[in-house]
Amino acid sequence: MRDLLPFLRLYRQHAGLLGAGMLLTLFTLLAGIGLLSLSGWFLSASAVAGLSLAGRQDFNYLFPAGAVRFLSIVRTASRWGDRVVSHDATFRLLTRLRILFWDRLAPLPAGRLQAYRQADLLNRLVADIDAMDHVYLRLISPLVTGLLSILGMFALLRHFDVALGWVLLGCLLVCALLLPAWLYRLGLAPGQALTHNRATLRTSSLDLIANQAELQMFDALGWQRQQWETAEAALIESQRRMSWISGLASCALTVSGGLLMLLMLVLASDGVGGRAPDPLIALVVFLSLAAFEAIAPLAGAFQHLATSLSAARRLNEVLHDTAPQHFGPWQREASRPPQLEWRQIEFSYPGDTRPTLQGLNLTLAPGEHLAILGPTGCGKSTLLNLLLREWEPSAGELLLDGQPLASLDETSLRRTFAVVSQRVDLFSATLADNLRLAAPEASNEALQQVLTAVGLDHLLIGPDVGKALTLWLGEGGRPLSGGELRRLGLARALLHQAPVMLLDEVTEGLDPRTEQEIQSLIQRHCQGRSVLMITHRARGLAQMDRIVLLEQGRIAHSGSHAQLLAEDDQYRLWQQRLDALPT
């Protein structure tokens, strides 16, 4: 139950609406109970009154008939109001909860987010939050209004017959305690399975759709489909078990209601409140029948409680994630290239026993163009990831102009670096939208110029400036080749106008001519800016100010291209290997 506490705190902000919703539910219940018991009494009393002439003349038909109409109008109106107000309150709560969840999720560093699968996060954001609507609608509201109605019925019946009042109260309280507890236990395992299986099916469906090309190529579509079918069968099975429990709950409620009615009939048959048997017996019997209207939602609430609790637990995992990212208040003037320093940096990825970076010391002077070479997996991209604060070093200091990088505010950090990472993401949007991500204020002419510079002018539609950038890219639009994607990434980085360019294998997958063009473009555009370029290519190294060879998370060699060629055997070996690579 502790898992629900963070969500219950949100209720305070909508206490007025939630309270009004419960009041209307209570009116609906009481009006329903009053209607049934009064109608039962009215029918019997009318029948009895009709037996004698005096009875026919004395019996007041008008007041009970009016009361029945009044109660039925109150019941209808309050039920309508209850639905409107309770659902409005619930939707407001869900909206707040989604915003809260998103607010906690968004500041998590990208590295931390990798611990969650994207499909799973989507499921938490959609299905798990939806499951929280049970908490107010099916748990709190029925619990409060059910217990108040039971007390109301007790007070009414006690007015006519104290003993019968206590019997009704006792029986209803026993049912209100035992039935929910029993149904909670029954629904526990299938409820948890339902949340888990729903998440698994969603993840499996997204895997099937997103990886379809890969699966088809390796003839693994059947295998993935089978995984999906297994996930679907598991979900259907947990839904079937929940439906079975719902059926059982309805059966238990009907049987208990029938037994209670029978008991009250037997107890009242000698007369209510010490009187001779009269139509009040019908009032007692119908009152006990109506009483189960108050208990029925309670039983259902506890059956589904396990589903809400497991959804709450999954949401809390993200809400209480221990790794929120903190940015300092320092707002730096972003146009000037800074001095960057990795000082005695140690870093390992979670779960990895090997250190990725071990006591790494490196400096990037303002305006310096530095290339980093090294074998696959030696930690080159990790160097950039630490700079972008996707991960935090476990020891050592990352300094920007001599200040800890963590003291910089997030906007200044993002304005300081322009990145072309190994994986360039394309949004399902127009070409212009995909570029304006990096420079929202850029004019159409500036976008066209940069596209021409990176060799993507063939994506422009016609000469008209307004229409030329409207090509739809990504899902539902034109896909880009690997080389085109890299060039688009470079175009974004150039538009970003940051003083430090971080380029992770930016010319990988390009033909030699384009590679040459891109290299010259970088040199041209990055005059006066710092460049940190990770590369596996020999081309362009001579134009860099300094080259660093990284090995097993440490700097093995450092110097200018000419220096290293002259003095360093290993660099010569690297150079030969890179030269031998097909271009």
Ligand SMILES: Nc1ncnc2c1ncn2[C@@H]1O[C@H](COP(=O)(O)OP(=O)(O)OP(=O)(O)O)[C@@H](O)[C@H]1O
């Ligand atoms: N998110 C991660 N979680 C766990 N391990 C990771 C993660 N990212 C990278 N690694 C591991 O850390 C090591 C260094 O990775 P990194 O990407 O920095 O290498 P790299 O030198 O850039 O390699 P490449 O030249 O192939 O791009 C690798 O062994 C890699 O498998």
